[in-house]
Amino acid sequence: MKFGVVVFPGSNCDYDAYMVAKNVVHRQVEFLWHQETSLHDCDCVILPGGFSYGDYLRTGAIARFSPIMKRVMEFAREGGLVAGICNGFQILLEAGLLPGAMLRNTSLRFICKFVRVRVENENTPFTRKCKTGQVLKIPIAHTDGNYFIPEEGLNQLKENDQIVFRYCDEKGDITPPANPNGSLYNIAGICNRTKNVLGMMPHPERASEVILGSEDGKYIFQSIVDFFSQGR
Amino acid sequence: MSQENGVGKAVVYVKLKDGVLDPQGSTIKRALEDMGYQGIKDIRFGKMFEITFQKDGKGKPEELIDELCRKLLTNPVIEKYNFEIVQ
Numbered sequence: 624m625k626f627g628v629v630v631f632p633g634s635n636c637d638y639d640a641y642m643v644a645k646n647v648v649h650r651q652v653e654f655l656w657h658q659e660t661s662l663h664d665c666d667c668v669i670l671p672g673g674f675s676y677g678d679y680l681r682t683g684a685i686a687r688f689s690p691i692m693k694r695v696m697e698f699a700r701e702g703g704l705v706a707g708i709c710n711g712f713q714i715l716l717e718a719g720l721l722p723g724a725m726l727r728n729t730s731l732r733f734i735c736k737f738v739r740v741r742v743e744n745e746n747t748p749f750t751r752k753c754k755t756g757q758v759l760k761i762p763i764a765h766t767d768g769n770y771f772i773p774e775e776g777l778n779q780l781k782e783n784d785q786i787v788f789r790y791c792d793e794k795g796d797i798t799p800p801a802n803p804n805g806s807l808y809n810i811a812g813i814c815n816r817t818k819n820v821l822g823m824m825p826h827p828e829r830a831s832e833v834i835l836g837s838e839d840g841k842y843i844f845q846s847i848v849d850f851f852s853q854g855r
Numbered sequence: 856m857s858q859e860n861g862v863g864k865a866v867v868y869v870k871l872k873d874g875v876l877d878p879q880g881s882t883i884k885r886a887l888e889d890m891g892y893q894g895i896k897d898i899r900f901g902k903m904f905e906i907t908f909q910k911d912g913k914g915k916p917e918e919l920i921d922e923l924c925r926k927l928l929t930n931p932v933i934e935k936y937n938f939e940i941v942q
Contacts (some may be wrong), residue, residue: 724932
């Protein structure tokens, strides 16, 4: 299988994602420039973290109109795997591939630290090497990660098992102090109804090697690899 | 140049929908209270755009500005907008 990492002007986690795909899970990987209109036969597209277009207007609002996003949206609708990390998640929300929107963190601060997230659904291509209830140690690094969705939308996320990660404490309890940014329902990551599009604020690509303080992020990449090698 | 083909100007106001948490607005309110202003009931943070455009004499400017608001300037999940054509 082959990963594709989209590079927008202002992406800054593109190399991290590329390195994990290449050197940690040992798969083919290619950068996809935002001006391109082809995905070069990539099987899983990663929208990396960063500050695409300087976060001008709203986070992800302008990147969503990049030429490559038109193709990414078609690919997602065809069932292709798309994972948006941090700014990538924000882009997926703006593109309407995932429901909801991001507000400014309640602290108004840029928060960069390790957090714990609990896996809420192991039955996605992105979490199939995890166990539901498992606690992952992965860092966040954002100013606009305060996930919001109207009540009706939240109910739909719950009914369709679209909530993938929630902020928790070290024991896996979902508590207000474990919520770093004010996200509704402690939501850290969600997927679409068909489970082929994932958005998450924590950065698994920054926590996939022991030397980086955690390798829990590797589960996400290994799950994707497993999805293609073990059959769907 | 006729009025129809001149330059138009619109002002767009964007704010968070009622009920959507506004961390910036509430922080500004707290700061004002710390400064001694005790009568402030609520502050909602927003954005304003001044748009200058070429009138083509065909479509209504209101329709153009509304389209810009819907497609890019606002996120309908969390924001609402209104605008006025000032020129």
